Amino acid sequence: MEKMIGIVLVSHSKKITDGIQELINEMTGNQVKVVSAGGTDDGRLGTSAHLIMEAIHDCSECKRILIFCDMGSSILSSETAIDLLEPELRDKCLIVNAPIVEGAFVAAVQSMVTTDIDNILDEIRNMQNSMPV
Amino acid sequence: MEKMIGIVLVSHSKKITDGIQELINEMTGNQVKVVSAGGTDDGRLGTSAHLIMEAIHDCSECKRILIFCDMGSSILSSETAIDLLEPELRDKCLIVNAPIVEGAFVAAVQSMVTTDIDNILDEIRNMQNSMPV
Numbered sequence: 001m002e003k004m005i006g007i008v009l010v011s012h013s014k015k016i017t018d019g020i021q022e023l024i025n026e027m028t029g030n031q032v033k034v035v036s037a038g039g040t041d042d043g044r045l046g047t048s049a050h051l052i053m054e055a056i057h058d059c060s061e062c063k064r065i066l067i068f069c070d071m072g073s074s075i076l077s078s079e080t081a082i083d084l085l086e087p088e089l090r091d092k093c094l095i096v097n098a099p100i101v102e103g104a105f106v107a108a109v110q111s112m113v114t115t116d117i118d119n120i121l122d123e124i125r126n127m128q129n130s131m132p133v
Numbered sequence: 134m135e136k137m138i139g140i141v142l143v144s145h146s147k148k149i150t151d152g153i154q155e156l157i158n159e160m161t162g163n164q165v166k167v168v169s170a171g172g173t174d175d176g177r178l179g180t181s182a183h184l185i186m187e188a189i190h191d192c193s194e195c196k197r198i199l200i201f202c203d204m205g206s207s208i209l210s211s212e213t214a215i216d217l218l219e220p221e222l223r224d225k226c227l228i229v230n231a232p233i234v235e236g237a238f239v240a241a242v243q244s245m246v247t248t249d250i251d252n253i254l255d256e257i258r259n260m261q262n263s264m265p266v
Binding site: 011012013014015016017018019020022023026038045070071096097098099100101102103105121124125128131133 | 144145146147148149150151152153155156159171178203204229230231232233234235236238254257258261264266
């Protein structure tokens with residue numbers, strides 16, 4: 001089965017992205033392609049455009065690649081990574097401006113029933129609207 | 134210095150809450166009381182009302198205790214934990230309906246400049262409004 005949607009996780013903490021990946025794999029029975037790209041190249045707190053590029057390449061067979069970031073420079077590093085990609089792969093990528101844990105989880109579950117990006121983003125919006133603080 | 138605001142982290146994954154705790158400690162120079170209470174008692178995926186109670190007790194010297202959850206049963210387990218507390222401690226607790234990584238981070242940073250809960254919740258709302266998907 002072709003994995004249609006890929007999910008790339010970018011946090012300043014590798015523990016956080018490893019944890020989200022593990023949780024998604026457990027909840028979806030490993031049916032969703034999800035790659036952890038948190039922390040620096042050597043696992044410290046921070047982000048790495050190089051690591052994010054590798055994670056995106058790891059999803060190259062996917063139709064679309066959704067990238068979830070935690071804050072600030074994780075978005076900048078993801079943008080840098082995307083800029084450095086070959087155009088064909090770059091066009092598949094979308095940075096989703098949503099909470100990293102909850103957003104990635106909703107995207108993963110929803111991508112099991114549809115590959116329509118608008119539909120997946122709608123579900124993430126519904127989740128966010130259910131969090132009035 | 135009395136730690137005025139305590140933050141308790143409840144996710145289905147201990148890696149996620151350990152990662153958030155580490156990130157907050159790094160970003161705030163260990164100035165904020167933050168306790169990781171993710172996973173089950175033996176570190177598997179899931180949640181534990183018992184572990185959450187212990188985390189809340191660990192914040193008992195705080196004026197208020199903000200609890201951040203990831204999804205579904207993490208909120209239920211937190212509610213159960215709060216119900217089992219002695220009234221004085223229970224009254225300090227507030228489950229914040231916000232993204233766990235981004236919400237806890239904003240709360241931690243903001244709690245370094247104010248102990249006013251409404252002000253902290255406002256900052257979390259501003260963060261959420263800046264995420265239009």
